[in-house]
Amino acid sequence: MRYELYYWPSIQGRGEFIRLALEDAGADYVDVARRPRGMATMMRFLERRSVKHPPFAPPFLKAGKLVIAQTANILFYLGPRLDRVAKNEPSRLWAHQLQLTVADWVSEVHDTHHPIAGSLYYEDQKGEAKRCAADFMANRLPKFFDYFEQILKRNPKGSEYLLGKKVSYVDLSLFQMIEGLRYAFPRTMARLEPQHPRLAALHDRVMARPRIAAYLSSPRRLAFNEQGIFRHYPELEEG
Amino acid sequence: MRYELYYWPSIQGRGEFIRLALEDAGADYVDVARRPRGMATMMRFLERRSVKHPPFAPPFLKAGKLVIAQTANILFYLGPRLDRVAKNEPSRLWAHQLQLTVADWVSEVHDTHHPIAGSLYYEDQKGEAKRCAADFMANRLPKFFDYFEQILKRNPKGSEYLLGKKVSYVDLSLFQMIEGLRYAFPRTMARLEPQHPRLAALHDRVMARPRIAAYLSSPRRLAFNEQGIFRHYPELEEG
Known part of the structure; x- marks a missing residue:
C-alpha cells in the first residue's frame, strides 16, 4: 500500500510525527503537498464539498479508500501496520x-x-x-x-x-x-x-x-x- | 463490567464527555472521586509509583485490569462496548x-x-x-x-x-x-x-x-x- 500524506509543505509541524513513523518503517509513501502543484491538490481536497469524511485541518492520510485525520489517530491506524506498536x-x-x-x-x-x-x-x-x-x-x-x-x-x-x-x-x-x-x-x-x-x-x-x-x-x-x-x-x- | 471513572468531583470538565456516554448507555459505573474519601483515593492512585501505566492527569477509567487515560482514548475504548459507535x-x-x-x-x-x-x-x-x-x-x-x-x-x-x-x-x-x-x-x-x-x-x-x-x-x-x-x-x- 502506498500511503499519501497531506501536510503543509514548508514546516515540520504536526506532520513530522507521521513522517518519522513512515520513514522509520521504510514505508512507501508520498508527501503530496511537497510535490509540484501538491499544495493546490491538498487545498482542493480540503474544500471539496463531496468529501464524506472531511478533515478539520492537515495532516491527513489517504490509505486506499480511507481518509484519516488527526495526528494521533493517523498514528493509531499506522502503528500496527508499520510494526511500530504491538497489535494487542x-x-x-x-x-x-x-x-x-x-x-x-x-x-x-x-x-x-x-x-x-x-x-x-x-x-x-x-x-x-x-x-x-x-x-x-x-x-x-x-x-x-x-x-x-x-x-x-x-x-x-x-x-x-x-x-x-x-x-x-x-x-x-x-x-x-x-x-x-x-x-x-x-x-x-x-x-x-x-x-x-x-x-x-x-x-x-x-x-x-x-x-x-x-x-x-x-x-x-x-x-x-x-x-x-x-x-x-x-x-x-x-x- | 462495572467501570470506575476517576475525575475531579466538583466540575463537569473533560470527565463529562465520558459520564454522558456511560449514562446514555445505562452502564454500570462508579464516579469514584465523588464518593466519600474518593478524592483521596484518586490522588493516591495518581501518586503511586508502582502503577505501570500512569495517567498524566484525570480523567482516567479502570475497566477490569486496564487503566485508560485521555478522554478521547477512553471514549474510543468504551464506544463499541457501550454500543455508542459501530464496531468496524x-x-x-x-x-x-x-x-x-x-x-x-x-x-x-x-x-x-x-x-x-x-x-x-x-x-x-x-x-x-x-x-x-x-x-x-x-x-x-x-x-x-x-x-x-x-x-x-x-x-x-x-x-x-x-x-x-x-x-x-x-x-x-x-x-x-x-x-x-x-x-x-x-x-x-x-x-x-x-x-x-x-x-x-x-x-x-x-x-x-x-x-x-x-x-x-x-x-x-x-x-x-x-x-x-x-x-x-x-x-x-x-x-
Missing part, C-alpha cells in the same frame, strides 16, 4: 494514550509563541508570549519531562523504549519533541536534560536508527524554522 | 477523529479564560483572556460550528446524527459543547445557532433521550461553574 488492544491503547499526551504537549509548545490567537502574528502577542513561555518552562516542561522519564523507568521490559522491548511510534515522537525543544529553548533544555537521562538516551537511540539517520540527513527532512511549532525566539527564554 | 474500524476511526477535533475545541474554550497559564488565576490574565476570547468568538467558534454542521449535512444516512443512523458518543459530546458554550457565551451562541440548524436540532435530540434527560435532572449532573472548562465571565463577551 491494551498496548495500542497505552501507546495512544501516550501519543495524546504528546499532542497536548505540542499544543502547549505552540501556545508559548501564540497564546492569544493563531490568526495573529507573533509580534502582535509577544508580551503575552513571554509570560506564557516563562510559565511553560517553569511548570509545564518539567512536568512533561518527569512524566515521560517515569514511563521509561517503569517499563517492566527495560528503559530503552517507552513500551516493551521494541521501538514504537511514540518513541519516535518523543525524539521529535526533544529535537524541537532543543531548537526552541536550548538553555532550558541544557538544564533539564541531565535530570532526565533516560529521555536523553532515548533521543540518541532513535537518532542512531539507520532509516532515521538517513532521513534526517536527506532533503526530505525540513529544517526547523519560525513558521512551525518549535520556534527559536531568544527573547522567550529570557528571565 | 473505519467507523471507529472516523468517530475518534471527530472526538479529537472536539478535544481541540475544548482546549481552545479553556484557553479563552486561561490563555497564559493554568497555574495562574483568571484574574491575573483577564486582559489577555479578553483578547483571546474575542478572537475565539470571531474566528474559531464559527469554524468549528461550520465544520460540524457540514458533517451532519454530509452524513449519507441523514442529518440526525454525525455517523450513520444511530446516536454515537460524538453526538453526546457535541450536545455538551453546545450546552457549555450557551452557558459561557450566551449572546454569541444566540447569534450563531440559527445559522447552524442541524447542530441545534442535534442538541435537542440528545437532550430528549430518556437516560440523558434523567441524568440531567439528577444530582449526578453537576452545574456549570467558574472552575470548569465552560465559564461565564460576561466581560469576555463584550466587544
Whole structure:
C-alpha cells in the first residue's frame, strides 16, 4: 500500500510525527503537498464539498479508500501496520494514550509563541508570549519531562523504549519533541536534560536508527524554522 | 463490567464527555472521586509509583485490569462496548477523529479564560483572556460550528446524527459543547445557532433521550461553574 500524506509543505509541524513513523518503517509513501502543484491538490481536497469524511485541518492520510485525520489517530491506524506498536488492544491503547499526551504537549509548545490567537502574528502577542513561555518552562516542561522519564523507568521490559522491548511510534515522537525543544529553548533544555537521562538516551537511540539517520540527513527532512511549532525566539527564554 | 471513572468531583470538565456516554448507555459505573474519601483515593492512585501505566492527569477509567487515560482514548475504548459507535474500524476511526477535533475545541474554550497559564488565576490574565476570547468568538467558534454542521449535512444516512443512523458518543459530546458554550457565551451562541440548524436540532435530540434527560435532572449532573472548562465571565463577551 502506498500511503499519501497531506501536510503543509514548508514546516515540520504536526506532520513530522507521521513522517518519522513512515520513514522509520521504510514505508512507501508520498508527501503530496511537497510535490509540484501538491499544495493546490491538498487545498482542493480540503474544500471539496463531496468529501464524506472531511478533515478539520492537515495532516491527513489517504490509505486506499480511507481518509484519516488527526495526528494521533493517523498514528493509531499506522502503528500496527508499520510494526511500530504491538497489535494487542491494551498496548495500542497505552501507546495512544501516550501519543495524546504528546499532542497536548505540542499544543502547549505552540501556545508559548501564540497564546492569544493563531490568526495573529507573533509580534502582535509577544508580551503575552513571554509570560506564557516563562510559565511553560517553569511548570509545564518539567512536568512533561518527569512524566515521560517515569514511563521509561517503569517499563517492566527495560528503559530503552517507552513500551516493551521494541521501538514504537511514540518513541519516535518523543525524539521529535526533544529535537524541537532543543531548537526552541536550548538553555532550558541544557538544564533539564541531565535530570532526565533516560529521555536523553532515548533521543540518541532513535537518532542512531539507520532509516532515521538517513532521513534526517536527506532533503526530505525540513529544517526547523519560525513558521512551525518549535520556534527559536531568544527573547522567550529570557528571565 | 462495572467501570470506575476517576475525575475531579466538583466540575463537569473533560470527565463529562465520558459520564454522558456511560449514562446514555445505562452502564454500570462508579464516579469514584465523588464518593466519600474518593478524592483521596484518586490522588493516591495518581501518586503511586508502582502503577505501570500512569495517567498524566484525570480523567482516567479502570475497566477490569486496564487503566485508560485521555478522554478521547477512553471514549474510543468504551464506544463499541457501550454500543455508542459501530464496531468496524473505519467507523471507529472516523468517530475518534471527530472526538479529537472536539478535544481541540475544548482546549481552545479553556484557553479563552486561561490563555497564559493554568497555574495562574483568571484574574491575573483577564486582559489577555479578553483578547483571546474575542478572537475565539470571531474566528474559531464559527469554524468549528461550520465544520460540524457540514458533517451532519454530509452524513449519507441523514442529518440526525454525525455517523450513520444511530446516536454515537460524538453526538453526546457535541450536545455538551453546545450546552457549555450557551452557558459561557450566551449572546454569541444566540447569534450563531440559527445559522447552524442541524447542530441545534442535534442538541435537542440528545437532550430528549430518556437516560440523558434523567441524568440531567439528577444530582449526578453537576452545574456549570467558574472552575470548569465552560465559564461565564460576561466581560469576555463584550466587544
